[in-house]
Amino acid sequence: MSKEHGVMGARERARTEITASIKAEARRQLASEGPAKLSLRAVARELGLVSSALYRYFPSRDDLLTALIVDAYDALGAAAEAALESSRTAPAPARWSAVCAAARTWALAHPQEYALIYGSPVPGYAAPQATVVPASRIGLALIAVARDAHRAGRLALPRVPGDLLPEARRMSADFAPDLPPSVAVTLVAAWSQLFGLISFELFGQFNRVVEAPEAFFAHAVHRLGREVGLLDTGRGGAAN
């Protein structure tokens, strides 16, 4: 850390600045060439540096990729959390839709970074542990909607077949301790289905199929919230 005036000395400031410009240029290349062709040399060239200089900032190409991935997960997570926060007083289904819409909006605004985290795995790259927590933020935002609804008694509990019960219990214990097991499974399914909707729109599968993506997404996501058990009206709730 800095030992004198300010939170950051000149050295650190320069370092974070250069780190940021490396990532910015790398993101530019992601858009044009794709993650598989991300090249340290090309990034350095564009920045007027020599390739070996980059190793002061990222020990390897994979570490640069990891930084981009972590940033993308964090940006998506932050967008989802902002929607969660600003819809704090809204009814559960509206909050659900707000968080889902925030995810879609971020994805549409950052297609390359979205593809980096939710598209095909990069050949030869294995995501390290460091990506796990940032990756979980969007899921935790969805869980928070259900948790708050559950606390307010506005969550209907879905039924889960017997053979899934152990799995459901483990899920609930692992990452949603304040939610019933049946909700945990349904949430995980809804989470993946949400990204199915976003990926299809972003990756072109909806071309010539969906022509009003905004309205279509809103409706699909609203039904997803119903599947999870989010109740719109008054004091809801159900047995089990």
Add this chain to the structure above:
Amino acid sequence: MSKEHGVMGARERARTEITASIKAEARRQLASEGPAKLSLRAVARELGLVSSALYRYFPSRDDLLTALIVDAYDALGAAAEAALESSRTAPAPARWSAVCAAARTWALAHPQEYALIYGSPVPGYAAPQATVVPASRIGLALIAVARDAHRAGRLALPRVPGDLLPEARRMSADFAPDLPPSVAVTLVAAWSQLFGLISFELFGQFNRVVEAPEAFFAHAVHRLGREVGLLDTGRGGAAN
């Protein structure tokens, strides 16, 4: 076409054989390097040919990619259609599950080809018209399940908000003329959500989250079928 005995002359036979071996080698490279790095030269080298020879079979790298994409869509579609056919007499929800499970099974068996068609778009590659029909086969299989259920009066009609009605009507007219508009929208959503489930499993998003993927998938897909309106018991049906 062949001008003499048999359906295929020696020349044509050799040609299709070489074409097949080129595609087989290209698929091998898909697995190790990813679609972005597919290189005609590398394929030729591995086959003991010179790169210019490949151009007699595929005029460009993009044409080879297109052939692989068409093959993948066709293989997936054929798997889905086989499940559709062999479950002809089963109740609608079972057929739905069978078709979905066939898609997942094919994807798990051919992860590279799955990533090619449902993963990130390949930078610089634009899918030509030739891919449209093969790509639609899996969707048409899902539509067939709903159509047959509808004919048998075992399809409940979901409600669709007013602002989606024009879109729903267009969808129904465009590719599911024998289904009510509300079912068409719901089917499109379910279609994308099915591939959300498959992609998350295949691309590693379910690592440390889902530990019994088979049972989880079966349950999620069963609920998807319910969302579409497929009715299990006796003579179902609903108004609207």
Add this chain to the structure above:
DNA sequence: GTCTATAACGAGATAGAC
């Protein structure tokens, strides 16, 4: 200590002459 530049490696792609 912190950085950048030079040079080099081994591997692979690429373009063109023949």
Add this chain to the structure above:
DNA sequence: GTCTATCTCGTTATAGAC
């Protein structure tokens, strides 16, 4: 179809500037 000269790449060792 072959060969060669020239690119690219990730990565490292080293030397010198601040």
